[in-house]
Amino acid sequence: MIENIVTEFPNETFLKDEPLSRYTHTKTGGNADYLVLPKTSDAVQALLKYTYENTIPVTVIGNASNLIVRDGGIRGLVIILTQMAKIEATGLTVTADAGASLIETTKHAQAASLTGLEFAAGIPGSVGGAVFMNAGAYGGEISHAVTSATVLTRAGEFKTLNHDELDFGYRHSSIQDDDEVVISATFTLEKGDAQAIQAQMDDLNAKRAAKQPLLLPSCGSVFKRPVGHFTGKLIQEAGLPGYQMGGAAVSLKHAGFIVNVNHATATDYIDLIHHIQSVVKAKFGVELETEVRIIGEAKS
Incomplete structure (x- = not known):
């Protein structure tokens, strides 16, 4: 019984029937039966082992920036990793916990005069989510910088995967296929000039602010780029900017985004x-x- 997890882990704070709309960037989503925000990888390991051994459904998410949770919510346990946010720069590497903000990780790289992560300066996700989906922007991808990742299997076994084992593709990694959980990632970068790195980050963030609807709740880029096409351009030419269903609308600023304009539900988005x-x-x-x-x- 999932209720027993509360007594099995007295040092963790479990939230019962917690609205996931409080955590998603769309501000939509139903409730989690139980939600926990562990602070250490050992705690995540113990929780995964317990849920695995007791056949309790478990869902692990990061910053929920490129995520839609349906209105019926999520059964079992939801683990959110954003309390695990340590970032450390050493030599030519930056190692970040899965729950660390990708934006903060790029700031640490810049402060250490390390170049190679500038493209990610405005991506709002967590490091774990970025590795999971090989996030990218402005010609860069996480796969260009990640050299290894520590993951947990659903049975609670730690593994370290090198770049090749992560099997990166367009918005893809082996972690998706193997249903593993990113715990941390190491980026190997090059020495650069801190001011030049900052200037490039500022330039990309200015472009993002000019083109994307950053002031309204959204799930970021909704669709993958089809071969030979630009998604936003297709949606634009289809006459869909401004089209609204319920409280969700195609952004007038960038047609590749869906924004929450009036108390949208996840069903509106879908x-x-x-x-x-x-x-x-x-x-x-x-x-x-x-x-x-x-x-x-x-939702039933």
Whole structure:
């Protein structure tokens, strides 16, 4: 019984029936049966082992920036890793916990005069999520900088994977296939000039602010880029900017984003995603595949 987890882990704080809309960047999502924010990798290991041995469903998430949780919420235990946020620069490497902000990680690299992570200066996710999906922007990808990652299997076994074992592809890593949990990642960078690095980060952040709807809740880039096309351009040419379903709307600033304009639900988001896919397929014959992860149960 999942209720027993509270007494089994007296040092952890468990939140019962916790609204996940408090954690997702869309401000949508149903409740978690139980939610915990562990502070150490040993605590995550113990929780994973316990849930594995007792066949309790467990979902692990990071900063929930590229995530939609359905309105029915998530059964079992939800582990959020954002309390694990240590970042350390040594020599040419930066090692960051899975829950560390990717933006903060780029700041640590800059402060150590290390170049190679500038492209990620405005990506709002966690390090774990970025490695999980090989996040990228402005011609850079996490795979260009990560040399290893420490992960946990669902049975609670620590493993260290090198770059090749992570099997990076476009918005893909082996962690997705093997259902593992990122605990930390090491980035190997090059020595650079701190001022020049900062200037590049400032430039990319200015471009992001000019082009993306950063002032409204969203899940970031909704769709993967189809081969030979630009997603935003397809949605724009389909006449969909401003199109609204419930409280979710296609952004007028960047058509590749869906923004929460009026107390949207996850269902609003998902219905709008399906509508965009249908219209773009009908007009251009292009299948849009979601980049955003959609998890949880539909509301009954």
